[in-house]
Amino acid sequence: xxxxxxxxxxxxxxxxxxxxxxxxxxxxxxxxxxxxxxxxxxxxxxxxxxxxxxxxxxxxxxxxxxxxxxxxxxxxxxxxxxxxxxxxxxxxxxxxxxxxxxxxxxxxxxxxxxxxxxxxxxxxxxxxxxxxxxxxxxxxxxxxxxxxxxxxxxxxxxxxxxxxxxxxxxxxxxxxxxxxxxxxxxxxxxxxxxxxxxxxxxxxxxxxxxxxxxxxxxxxxxxxxxxxxxxxxxxxxxxxxxxxxxxxxxxxxxxxxxxxxxxxxxxxxxxxxxxxxxxxxxxxxxxxxxxxxxxxxxxx
Numbered sequence: 001x002x003x004x005x006x007x008x009x010x011x012x013x014x015x016x017x018x019x020x021x022x023x024x025x026x027x028x029x030x031x032x033x034x035x036x037x038x039x040x041x042x043x044x045x046x047x048x049x050x051x052x053x054x055x056x057x058x059x060x061x062x063x064x065x066x067x068x069x070x071x072x073x074x075x076x077x078x079x080x081x082x083x084x085x086x087x088x089x090x091x092x093x094x095x096x097x098x099x100x101x102x103x104x105x106x107x108x109x110x111x112x113x114x115x116x117x118x119x120x121x122x123x124x125x126x127x128x129x130x131x132x133x134x135x136x137x138x139x140x141x142x143x144x145x146x147x148x149x150x151x152x153x154x155x156x157x158x159x160x161x162x163x164x165x166x167x168x169x170x171x172x173x174x175x176x177x178x179x180x181x182x183x184x185x186x187x188x189x190x191x192x193x194x195x196x197x198x199x200x201x202x203x204x205x206x207x208x209x210x211x212x213x214x215x216x217x218x219x220x221x222x223x224x225x226x227x228x229x230x231x232x233x234x235x236x237x238x239x240x241x242x243x244x245x246x247x248x249x250x251x252x253x254x255x256x257x258x259x260x261x262x263x264x265x266x267x268x269x270x271x272x273x274x275x276x277x278x279x280x281x282x283x284x285x286x287x288x289x290x291x292x293x294x295x296x297x298x299x300x
Contacts, residue, residue: 018036019034022238022239023242028262029041029262030042030262042262044263045265045290046235046263047279047283048234049268050233050268051230053231054071054072054074054231055071055229056071057204059205059207061206061207061208061209066209067222067224068224069225070225070227071226071229072095072229075226077101078101079106081105081107081224082105082106083107084107085109086102086111086222086224086225086226087113087220087225088111089113089229090113090229091114092182092230093184093185095228096186096189097188098228099111100189104197110192110198110199112198112199112201113201113204113212114200114202114203115215116168116179117166117167117168118165118184119153120190121153121156121184122156122186145172146171149172158190158194160194164200165193181270202215202216203215212225233250233268236249239259244263244265251268254282255285256286266286269282
């Protein structure tokens with residue numbers, strides 16, 4: 001209701017269920033190809049985020065696996081997995097939460113496949129929310145962050161090495177710069193692992209019939225696999241032909257400068273300080289610059 005009232009009050013032309021498939025230059029404007037037909041706009045702002053498209057690895061033998069394989073984005077609740085042997089692949093926030101959820105929701109067995117030992121932080125430490133700590137990290141001297149994060153983990157997270165989750169050798173900053181992934185926010189995974197509700201297993205390297213082949217040479221036979229293997233920006237079809245994407249598939253210019261005249265990107269920079277907050281800050285910056293450029297163009 002609020003959204004519709006806001007759009008009406010601000011006289012915004014909001015079009016839902018209108019997926020943009022491709023963006024092309026159209027003279028001094030941009031042509032957006034929609035299923036409902038083309039749309040022309042003087043300024044285009046792409047804000048689909050770097051988690052726009054679910055990613056499932058093309059594991060060898062995946063097509064021959066007789067069980068169920070879904071991406072974490074399709075997961076809704078543990079009920080469909082009650083009484084089943086579930087393998088969750090990927091030790092990020094989604095994987096940790098889903099593995100815990102299915103275990104507590106009645107799965108016969110819940111296993112979490114881990115490739116690299118994850119960073120884990122409490123939801124709050126000494127009463128300070130993890131998001132505020134993440135925001136503060138941005139303003140710390142770089143050399144302070146890893147030692148502080150390692151000390152924080154030792155004080156707040158028990159040693160889980162005996163369960164297959166040793167403490168990472170790197171600190172949060174180094175790990176984030178290397179992978180772009182944020183730490184796991186502990187909302188139950190630590191307790192679940194210690195209680196044996198969630199078992200830690202090695203990374204999945206493929207499938208052979210009903211068996212999942214793990215990196216340590218072992219084999220397991222889950223009924224269902226939930227791939228918490230992340231997302232990709234998925235911008236190739238939309239703007240890949242415009243030369244605005246880097247090797248990682250992310251825009252070369254974002255959150256402040258246009259990639260091309262009149263074409264902007266917002267929300268494609270991973271952050272430890274909370275994606276929604278940082279995205280809103282970037283959106284205000286871009287909106288101000290777009291408004292200024294439109295005023296300049298109108299005066300010519």
